[in-house]
Amino acid sequence: MKQKTFFWGHSKRYNDFPTYFKNLFSERVQKVSVDGGFTCPNRDGEKGYGGCTYCNNKTFKPTYCNLENSVTSQIEQGIRFFEKKYKSMRFLAYFQAYTSSYAPLENLIELYEEALRHPKIVGLVISTRPDALQGELLEYLEELSKKVYVMVEFGLESHLDSTLEKINRGHTFAESVWALEETSSRGINNGAHLILGLPGETREDWLNQSRVISQLPVNNLKLHQLQIHKGTVMEKQFRDNPDQFHLFSAEEYIELAVDYLELLNPKIIVERFISQAPPDLLIAPRWGLKNFEFVAKVEKRLKERDTWQGKLY
Incomplete structure (x- = not known):
């Protein structure tokens, strides 16, 4: 029986990031993380102190991202790591740690352009907050986007101001x-990062979030389940009041992901469903699933339900 082709031009039941990237570039492209030495406006007093209650930056920063190393040195170490697996590939410099647009413009340009001078770097991914973009930086990125791939990835986290x-x-x-x-x-290019499971939110809130995001000009979407990480404010909140938290089982979250996808604008490219903190920093939930295993379960469930991204959009 002939496979159905969906809005995004292939038979996968959601608009997946790997296929999009494979079509965008003629060769394998991998993000390589870079720490530019940034802080955040809710850490240094500009907006507040202490940072986000859920955040421990160590949960997603590779060991080679050490501020004693230059941007070029970090890129070289990251490339060596990935080239053990794949000999022929190009890279995007992923400024991931903290708020990677939160500095004077001249400092940002110096860091970004140092990364772009590396012969194997074909673009930038800049992880930041929606309130950390100056007008001049937007103008610079607009011009840069005409020459190389640029993605600005925004931590939205929730669509509810109360959260x-x-x-x-x-x-x-x-x-x-x-x-x-x-x-x-x-x-x-832009990306939206959202956490499903934040305290006080409900299943209807998360499904409504999909409807809300679908009305916005979002290129890429990253979802992940709420995790409790060691060394965070949320760890203490969880210890003191565990009843205030609903931590998903893997099966429950798979079902939510499928329901979320059904409502999601089919134009939005889905980059990720889950996050994986290092075991020594993770308190809960512990699913024991790698990212590719989780994706396979979502794809299986989409097929079982004969549904797809945007079916109810």
């Missing part, structure tokens, strides 16, 4: 909408 306040995020959802619209209107 954003509770997790000490320090910005509103209106600022998230502004940032997505500004980058989109300038031809800069």
Whole structure:
């Protein structure tokens, strides 16, 4: 029987990032993480102190991202790691740690362009907050996007202002909408990062979030389940009041991911469903699933339910 081809031009039941990237570039492209030595406006007093309640930056920063190493040195170490697996590939410099646009413009340009001078780097991914984009930086990225691949990845985390306040995020959802619209209107690729399972939110909130995000000019979407990490404010909140938290089982989260996908605009490229903190930093939930195993389970469930991204959009 002939396989169904969906809106995004292939038979996978959601608009997946690996296929998109394979079509965008003629060769294998991998992100390589870089720490530019940034902080965040909700850490240094500009918006607040202490950072987001859920955040321990060590959970997603590779060991080679050491501030004693230059941007070039970090890129070289990251490339050596990946080239053990794949000999022929190019890379995107992924400024991932903290708020990677939160510095004077001249400092940012120096860091970004040092990365781009490496012969194997074909673009930038800049992880930041919706409230940390200056007008001049947007203008610079708009021009840069005409020459190389540029993605600005925004931590939205929630569409509810009450949640954003509770997790000490320090910005509103209106600022998230502004940032997505500004980058989109300038031809800069953007991404939205959202956490499912934040305290006080409900299943209906998460499904409504899919509807809300679907109306915005989002290129890429990263989802992940709430995790409790060691060394965070949320760890203490969880220890003191565990009843305030609903941590998903893998099976429950798979079902939620499928329901979320059904409502999601089919134009949005889905980059990720889950996050994986290092075991020594993770308190809960512990699923014992790698990312590719989880994706396979989502794909299996989509097929079992004969559904797909955007079916109910």
